[in-house]
Amino acid sequence: MIEVTNISKSFGDTQILFDIDAKFTEGQVNLIIGASGQGKSVLTKCIVGLHEVDEGGAVLYDGRDFSAMNRSERIEIRKEIGMLFQGSALFDSLTVEENVAFPLKMFTDMSNEEMRERANFCLNRVDIIDKNELLPAECSGGMQKRIAIARAIAMNPKYLFCDEPNSGLDPKTSILIDNLIKEITYEYNMTTVVITHDMNSVMEIGDHIIFINQGRKWWQGNNKEIIRTDNKQVVEFVYASSFMKNLREKLING
Amino acid sequence: MNLFEHIGRYFGMLKSVFSRPEKGKVFRKMFFSEVDSIVINSIPLVAFLSVFMGGVISLQTAANMGSPLLPEYTIGYITRSSTILEFSPTIISLILAGKIGSNIASEVGTMRVTEQIDALEIMGVNSMSYLMMPKILATTLFLPFVVVISMALCLVGGWIAGVQSGLYSTETYLIGIKAFWYEDQFYLYYALCKTMIFGFLITSIPGYFGYYTKGGSLEVGRSSTSAVVASSVAILVANYILTQLILV
Numbered sequence: 001m002i003e004v005t006n007i008s009k010s011f012g013d014t015q016i017l018f019d020i021d022a023k024f025t026e027g028q029v030n031l032i033i034g035a036s037g038q039g040k041s042v043l044t045k046c047i048v049g050l051h052e053v054d055e056g057g058a059v060l061y062d063g064r065d066f067s068a069m070n071r072s073e074r075i076e077i078r079k080e081i082g083m084l085f086q087g088s089a090l091f092d093s094l095t096v097e098e099n100v101a102f103p104l105k106m107f108t109d110m111s112n113e114e115m116r117e118r119a120n121f122c123l124n125r126v127d128i129i130d131k132n133e134l135l136p137a138e139c140s141g142g143m144q145k146r147i148a149i150a151r152a153i154a155m156n157p158k159y160l161f162c163d164e165p166n167s168g169l170d171p172k173t174s175i176l177i178d179n180l181i182k183e184i185t186y187e188y189n190m191t192t193v194v195i196t197h198d199m200n201s202v203m204e205i206g207d208h209i210i211f212i213n214q215g216r217k218w219w220q221g222n223n224k225e226i227i228r229t230d231n232k233q234v235v236e237f238v239y240a241s242s243f244m245k246n247l248r249e250k251l252i253n254g
Numbered sequence: 255m256n257l258f259e260h261i262g263r264y265f266g267m268l269k270s271v272f273s274r275p276e277k278g279k280v281f282r283k284m285f286f287s288e289v290d291s292i293v294i295n296s297i298p299l300v301a302f303l304s305v306f307m308g309g310v311i312s313l314q315t316a317a318n319m320g321s322p323l324l325p326e327y328t329i330g331y332i333t334r335s336s337t338i339l340e341f342s343p344t345i346i347s348l349i350l351a352g353k354i355g356s357n358i359a360s361e362v363g364t365m366r367v368t369e370q371i372d373a374l375e376i377m378g379v380n381s382m383s384y385l386m387m388p389k390i391l392a393t394t395l396f397l398p399f400v401v402v403i404s405m406a407l408c409l410v411g412g413w414i415a416g417v418q419s420g421l422y423s424t425e426t427y428l429i430g431i432k433a434f435w436y437e438d439q440f441y442l443y444y445a446l447c448k449t450m451i452f453g454f455l456i457t458s459i460p461g462y463f464g465y466y467t468k469g470g471s472l473e474v475g476r477s478s479t480s481a482v483v484a485s486s487v488a489i490l491v492a493n494y495i496l497t498q499l500i501l502v
Contacts, residue, residue: 048376049375050375050376074378075378076378078375079377081376081377083373083376085369085373086369087368087369089368089370089372090370091365091370091373092364092365092370105277106276106280106377106378106379107277107377107378155377161376
């Protein structure tokens with residue numbers, strides 16, 4: 001479980017996050033949703049340590065205070081983290097297989113054969129077959145996301161972060177990625193945190209949802225509760241289109 | 255950011271760069287890969303430039319030697335001295351600052367804006383050390399070899415230019431090349447020492463600019479330009495300081 005307490009973050013005079021408390025439970029897909037520029041990505045970067053939180057805030061990974069740790073102590077926790085970036089962030093100069101094997105090469109004593117086996121296992125898990133020698137630039141957007149998921153799970157992480165995993169993907173591929181994240185979370189009992197704008201993802205995989213608005217935690221619940229919530233900001237965000245409004249009314253009215 | 259903040263952050267970066275690599279085997283592989291891509295790949299360009307510059311140095315020296323009191327072998331002597339003291343170490347380093355510097359700044363800068371550096375950090379890899387230490391060490395340790403090749407080819411260029419234009423004979427040129435060598439061989443150590451410093455500068459400064467790139471492709475281009483300008487200025491300043499310290 002990941003627990004964040006009193007997280008605030010300022011850049012110079014501009015405060016982005018205000019006293020956020022949240023718990024992300026293991027074995028569940030935890031979503032952070034909200035409009036653009038409300039602080040979702042900053043919150044995630046604070047949780048994984050790419051940004052330092054302001055004084056008074058804490059990030060606990062299974063009770064271990066990550067924000068109070070020095071660099072070498074953080075490295076031990078980071079080995080337990082997998083992250084899928086918005087743009088996939090695959091290493092351009094490495095092949096698909098080398099990308100997936102990269103964390104294994106850096107942090108394990110596996111032989112080349114063992115690394116290749118593990119990389120192939122992870123690639124098969126995300127349905128990437130016979131593409132090992134391709135470079136990331138030769139793969140489609142959806143394939144790149146799946147390769148990035150394979151890299152993220154290569155070290156058997158306890159915590160998985162996904163930053164807008166569906167951005168730039170067609171609806172069919174988005175559903176595929178969502179299902180993959182969900183399956184992997186349940187299969188490996190990971191604590192998964194997904195930042196998303198995609199309402200389909202909210203409804204499909206949102207075991208636990210946090211809505212961030214103006215840098216504050218505005219609402220939390222799950223994908224069933226979000227249908228019936230009367231929180232004005234959540235309703236305006238989630239049911240922005242007339243199609244979604246009608247859908248909500250139908251769902252509420254049975 | 256002002257200049258002093260940049261300098262402070264640069265030295266802060268160097269502290270992280272020179273930390274123990276996560277895995278020696280990976281570091282060694284990357285080091286030799288960088289020797290190949292940065293140093294060995296620069297040899298054809300350096301060779302081409304050196305032959306022609308050597309020719310120009312000797313022809314200009316010959317053209318400006320109007321006094322009959324100066325012996326003809328002075329042309330070879332001046333070509334050798336100019337090559338060892340300035341042309342090969344400084345001018346070649348300045349040219350490579352453009353070639354290598356823009357390459358490193360844009361490579362690291364692109365990794366920054368496409369979140370590849372964040373991906374390294376999340377995995378627990380010291381991204382500064384992983385990306386920059388092999389490049390800096392490869393260039394610092396192996397650039398002197400390139401400069402020695404440049405020196406030799408410069409002298410060959412001077413010989414070809416002078417002899418084919420009939421300005422001096424091979425024997426006279428060789429006498430000039432060998433003249434006062436016993437007294438002047440210290441110049442070679444001086445040149446190689448400063449080449450190592452230049453090698454350090456032309457990789458670490460672009461690495462710095464690339465690493466702290468913010469934004470998108472436009473900013474990567476800006477970082478690349480800033481890196482080349484800053485490393486060229488740093489080479490010239492370092493050249494002056496080293497000459498004052500070692501030679502004077």
